[in-house]
Each structure stands twice: as structure tokens, then as C-alpha cells.
Amino acid sequence: xxxxxxxGVHAAPVGAFYEQHDxxxxxxxxxSDAAGIELLPADQWQAATEEMRDCxxxxxxxxxxxxxxxxxxxxxxxxxxxxxxxxxxxxxxxxGKVFYADHDGWYESAFADDFDGFIARVTxxxxxxxxxxxxxxxxxxxxxxDAQWIPETYFADVTTET
Numbered sequence: 001x002x003x004x005x006x007x008g009v010h011a012a013p014v015g016a017f018y019e020q021h022d023x024x025x026x027x028x029x030x031x032s033d034a035a036g037i038e039l040l041p042a043d044q045w046q047a048a049t050e051e052m053r054d055c056x057x058x059x060x061x062x063x064x065x066x067x068x069x070x071x072x073x074x075x076x077x078x079x080x081x082x083x084x085x086x087x088x089x090x091x092x093x094x095x096g097k098v099f100y101a102d103h104d105g106w107y108e109s110a111f112a113d114d115f116d117g118f119i120a121r122v123t124x125x126x127x128x129x130x131x132x133x134x135x136x137x138x139x140x141x142x143x144x145x146d147a148q149w150i151p152e153t154y155f156a157d158v159t160t161e162t
Contacts, residue, residue, distance in 0.1 A: 002042040006074050007088065010096040014076075014088075014115045018042055025080075027126055027151075031143035036130045037122050039077045048075040052085045052101065069099055077118075082137035086111060086118065104135060126154040 003018055004011045023044075027036030040048050052075045073087035076098070083103045089095045097110035098118040112118035122129060130138045131150050139148035 002045065006042070006045055006090070008090055010088065010090060010115070017115065017119065026122065027130060027138060027154075029138075029140045032141045033080070034138050034140060035080045036126065036134075036138045037077060038080050040075070045074055045076060048078065048085065049073075051075075052087070055083055055103065056101065069094065070101055073099065075101075076115075077122075079134050079137050082135070084135070084137070088115070100134070102135060127151040 003015045007014055021039075023039045023041040025035045025038045029035065053070055056070045069087050069089035069092075072091050073089040075085040076088050077086035078084065085101045087099045087101050089097065089099070094110065096114055098112040098115065100111040112121050130136065131152065136150045139150055141148060
């Protein structure tokens with residue numbers, strides 16, 4: 001219901017995914033609260049959208065300035081602890097695409113052409129995504145020192161023995 005209300009005609013592929021997973025957190029550090037991507041539960045979209053718009057309120061000084069569709073889109077995901085959001089516009093010529101709203105700079109081209117493309121992109125090359133594409137906000141720790149690491153390589157399905 002929330003998905004249809006928020007995304008309108010773009011709800012179908014998102015709704016199909018959310019029937020199985022009401023959001024997720026990817027690339028979590030097991031020794032801290034660091035994580036790479038959080039696809040927000042649908043019931044958090046409205047609050048995240050309001051928070052995002054508050055953070056980017058300075059853009060309203062120029063009514064035509066909405067480079068990442070901050071004021072016409074819905075925040076569906078975030079890079080935790082970064083102040084950056086993934087935004088899906090629901091009106092206009094780029095509706096249904098996903099944009100990365102980065103507080104450090106603007107990306108005029110879409111991060112993904114649609115929700116399925118967003119899921120594919122955030123899962124395809126995690127180390128490159130975190131270190132290069134999203135501004136290396138996610139840093140990992142050893143739980144002992146103050147050192148922080150930015151990923152260079154990702155190994156899928158690696159388990160640790162305790």
C-alpha cells in the first residue's frame with residue numbers, strides 16, 4: 001500500500017521486490033555499525049524523504065534547482081552515516097529512475113534507469129561501488145585499533161570460524 005501511494009505507476013517492480021524483502025542492509029561491518037547500502041523499509045520512506053529534503057533545503061533558494069530530484073522524488077535508500085540518499089523521482093521525464101543525491105556533489109545522470117537496475121548496480125561490484133562510486137563513506141574496522149579500511153576487494157560467501 002505504501003509503495004503504491006509513494007511511487008504510483010513505478011510501484012510494480014519495487015512492490016514485487018518488497019513482497020520478499022522489506023528493505024535490506026548490505027556490506028555490514030561485523031565489528032561496528034558501518035554498512036554500505038540501506039534499502040529502507042517502505043514505512044520509512046516518508047520520514048527519510050522529509051529528512052533528505054530538510055538536509056538539502058538550501059537548494060530551494062533557486063526554484064528551478066532540483067538536480068537530484070530532491071523535491072520531486074522519494075528517498076528509497078541511503079548510504080548509512082553519509083547524509084546521502086538514493087532518490088526515485090515519481091513525476092517528470094526521469095520518473096522511475098534512481099538518482100544518487102550526494103551532499104558533496106551532484107550527479108546529473110541517473111544512478112540506475114529503474115529499480116531493478118539499482119538492485120543490480122549495488123550488488124554487482126561492491127568494493128568498487130563503496131570505494132569509488134559512493135564516495136568511500138563506508139569504512140571498516142578491526143575492532144581493536146582506530147584504523148579504518150576502505151574495501152578494495154569483495155569476497156562473496158566468506159564465512160569466519162569462531
